[in-house]
Amino acid sequence: MLPREVEYAKPASVAEALTILAGSDGARALAGGQTLINVMKARAASPDVLVDLNGLDDLKGIELGADGTLTIGAMATYTDVVGSAEARARPILGEVCSQIADVQVRNRGTIGGNVCSNDPTNHLPPLMAAIGARFTIASQSGERTVAASEFFLGVYLTAAGPGELLTKITIPAGKHDGFAAVTLGADGTCIANAAASLNGSLRVALGCVDAVPIVVQPSSSDEASVREAVRGVGLAPPADVHASSEYRAHLAEVLAVRAARQAAERI
Amino acid sequence: MGAVASSQTVTVTVNGVEYEREVEARKLLIHFVRDDLDLTGSHIGCDTGNCGACSLIVNGQLLKSCMLLAVQADGATIETVEGLAEDGELAALQQSFSDHHALQCGYCTPGMLMSATALLRANPSPSDDEIKKALQGNICRCTGYWNIFEAVKAASA
Amino acid sequence: MNVEGERTFAAPRATVWKVLNDPASMAKTMPGVESFDVHDDKRWTANVKIPLGLGGLKMKINMEKTDERELEHAAMHIKGQGVGAMMNMETKFDLSDADGGGTAMKWAAEVKLAGPVASMGQRVLQPIVNQQVQHVLGALDQQVQEALAGGAA
């Protein structure tokens, strides 16, 4: 409950935030804090400077483009997405966000925080990987946009490195998505999860089985192809108290099939 | 430019009363409310943000105050369990908790009441599932929740 | 947990062996190394700040070579002590000539973590350990290349 000493700043603009982030390699952006503050409480990791992004309203917007492209500000909360009329253009987003943790956490936790922490048990990394989201990263030297495959680098590690900030996530149009998970109890920690998108070709992303979401592209959404595709990547998931490597790999396969089926049924 | 500092003056309005304190940046809001403001009704039941005993309504939003720094609440309007009753008269929800034996040790009750209060404000007549979902972030080890569902249901319109 | 693998270096065995036995080069392979002291040719210490994304994990790492066979085999005991984290690592390297030139290195490590960090859960720690190992191997490769260049000069 008792974090180490830390410095705190609440910048008034993204530019200011980037300046402070660039100022110290121990500086970390503080989004919803629903992961970072817990890790600080455990003193498992201790930033030197927290740059509080709450209050940067230009990072909160949710916009729907004419072509159906959805742009979600990194600081939009799960609750914002669940309640957003624009976000309904990609229904799976609200559906998955409403499954994350609990009311309190959904009120505070952010889309950007979820993908940037990239805890293997998080819901959004596999979802974003499946639906082909693109991530816009700002730094003092400008802006760049990367795909999920380049964004997720490892546990708690993403392309948004020191001195950088994830500002928004861009999601192409599409409705034929699915998500499946096995959690501890009705709404506890994910043991394994999978997201699928069948807009054009099928993409299935598996969560909880590696440091980053594992994407497979089955030739079709029928069970056999999906299972074959998942077996094809030769998963070697980490084992923990809830699942052996073998069981987790098995769950990944079953959940991939279910997510793909859900996506297919929505056509 | 937002100054970078390891402590700052924080001003909050809690249950209608304004407080101003100098606070270390690392201090969690729940510690600030309990230790600095002496409002000990809100509790701490875990150290990972799971249990919800520290739930408060901050600027109208239900939050877990163990995952928020006190400095982040600067300028906020905060509601705690101490503010629910009016002149010693239990609020309908508090009375309903008592009527339905929705509390035993009473340790989770303040957080539970804040979650239920937030629910009924947003949704005065929730379904059974909506009640369960509204309470999913609050752990109770005494009651098994059944009587809590009944209490919230009875207090809803 | 156990991690192991094989890696080929585009360098002769002698060069790779030299790097593996040079405290200065080895220290540079540590993730987030901030400083190091060499006590003797068998023992050295490094202060590192392992980048964990959410913030660095400071550790004092003591390394001791526990076994070696010239140009073939080296074993090390690595003990890391940080606030809220303890690491014990037994690691060994076996070198051989790679077919198609260069040096093949088989390596294996048994890593034990203790303390609050361990409470983050295996599903988080195992990938993190793998990341760090990859980092070390990458850095090792770089050291080998530098040694080659140095040798050439």
Place this chain on the structure above:
Amino acid sequence: MSETTIAPSPVEIKAPERKWAGQSVPRKEDKRLTQGEGVFVDDVKRHGMGYVHFVRSPYAHAHITSIDVSKAEEISGVYGTMTGEEVAALTDPFFQLSTPPGAHLKDYALAVGKVRYLGEPVVAVVAETRELARDASELVEVEYEPLAAVVDARKAQDEGAAVLHEDSGTNLMWEGVYEWGDLDAAFAEADKIVKIEELHFHRFNSTPLECDGALVEFNPGTGQWTIHTNNQFPGFAQIMMGPAMRTGLDKLRFVTQDIGGGFGNKITSHPQLVVCCLLARKLKRPVQWTEWRTDFHLSMSHGNERWFRDTEVAVKNDGTLLGFRTKALDDAGAWLRYEPLGGVIWAQVTPGVYKWRHIRLDFTQVATNKAPCSPNRGYSRMQHLWFTERVIDIVAHELGLDPIEVRKRNYIKAEDMPYETPNGCVYDSGDYAAMLDLATDLIGWDTIEARREDAAARGKLLGAGIGSTLDSGTNNFGQSRMINPELQFSGNNEVATVKLDIFGEIVVTLGTTPQGQGHETTASQVVADILGCSVDDVHVRAGHDSYWNSHAGFSGTYASQFAVTGLGAVKGATDMLAEQIKRLGSVILGGVPEDALELAEGTVRIKDNPEAALPFMACGAIINANNAGLPEDLDVTLNCRYVYRPPFQVPDLERKFGNLTLTYAAQIHAAVVEIDPETGHYEVVDYAAVDDCGVRIHPQIVEGQVMGATAQALGAAMHESFEYDEDGNLLTPNFYDYHVPHALDMPPLQTGSIESASPFTPLGTKGMGEGGGAGIHAVCAAVQDALRGHGDAIVHDSWNPYQRVWEMLEHPERTRELVQVVDA
């Protein structure tokens, strides 16, 4: 039932007309608790207090080679530290309940020379703020020399296994053989012998939402410590702490108001309390200790993990159970803090709810490098009752019999009550068959097959199971002598004081430490009925304070006994007060004989002439402030202290025979589960709980206990386990990985009850609240039922997370190999 123990003689229940008792009156506690006005231990503050932070062992087993606190003590704002060496110099090891080898343990409040489990307190640091105390603790330099860890109790006694306690020289802590009846005859009479190689009851506890804590003040002038704490058994803490601290028990004042759940887990905080006491004296300031969730999971009061090995059950073809043999191996963790009492407590319910008369159990308890075990709701009986229920369902499964029929055939019958068990316990009352009928009606047992087909159509496997269990309450502490004949404990007691004050207030003081059981409310109901007043006229002091002198050696709130011991004391004290009021009344009302008087409407009055009445206020005023001229021989104080003492004898230690608890509440639960065969994921989809705890003073509170215990059982059966890796790292140190039930996890629940009054207690009540084990038994049975015809796996573990269920479907043979049926 040949030879009989000395059974308690039935009490003639002189219960007054029950006006208040039996009603679910509003709880007195709720007004403060719903407003955040309760006072829990962490709410108590003192000027200048220092915050304690414990430096804990990062290793499960290691020598401590050096400790350096200098860097920590240099920081400004740090008040001081305490190490194991200091503790060893200032205190004696805690008194051990065990005979050798366990007796040889040297257990101090902080680790001395060695650490034996991950999270064990090694150094205490005290500072001006909580944050600073933790900062400073990071500067304490402790060098360790790691040792191999003993994690699996089955390997603790292996050749070459690391030994935790050099003083005992072995990991064996205590062992004893229990045998009653004639095993050879039973197995000779049997048609079949069912052999079960291994059953495992896992390690978990009730994780009260409030963790442990204390604020300790030392008064150098009087030499007394005031310990504000949430310890739930001050009587026990005092006798552990006093001798260790070389001080009189009266120097240890225990104060408690509200406690955020206990469930037995808050009995053994005495080591941390000792450290706080030493620090308060050393630093000359109050010190405050708050245990955080992770600390609690790592170090506090895990429930006993137990293996049942080489079990053999003698059974007739018709399912009649004759007897069993088994070897219980109990994992006590690193220290014996309340253990090895678990080595006998189970014997309170030796035959479970069944009639078998021939039983042998070899009990062995070993130490492992895991957190010390201490009482947890259902303490030691839950493990044994789970075992008996597993046996019933395995026998039924293997002999192709209906589990319901097997239960009914073997249940102890209502007409046999009071029933003397093979080891001399006397089950006071009950009708298990009637309870089972009620439970199966509530769950709609006759619809199960139809629901099974419906589930199958949805690709799910549905199963239903029964859990029968006993909640034995009011310990006869004489059973501790079966562990160690030298111990000088027996019987039990509890205290209450009831007074009529100067302005007529009725004030009740309890010796107990309630954690949500509503003692203030139920005590007022008993008092109001006797004094003929309203519950609103009765003021029950909140909490416990040993300064009040209203406590005794066994005071506290634990082991299902308040409705007997606590309310027995309240009734006794109130009867005394009522008698005194009448004696005073007869004098003031002109010598009317006392039996012509009655207490009603807050007065003592003449039955035939209610007009002639003396208000309680007048009685209080006369005795307390206006007593000139009262007859010299009028011995009335209107301040009555009563010690309730249950009718117990010291058990026969030779035969391990005697009545170990006074009351036996019963619970019969029924669960329905649905399994997703592809993943092993499953849910409890329907549930019924039937309770019989005799006369219920407050039915709503009783039902609340049933519900809460049920929820804990569901969590324990499916998700909750303190799992360790081979190095002794705890893998479930927080609520992320130790998943306790959430609101969305709760199945539909129906409760039912019957009331079989106890003939042995003052109010016909039975202690209750620990019966939740039934839920674990029922879920295990339901899972096994759901797997019938899908590999027919046998459930061998009390903890069945999704992966285990999946494995039972994938490899049922691995579970079947452990069971064998042979012709006798």
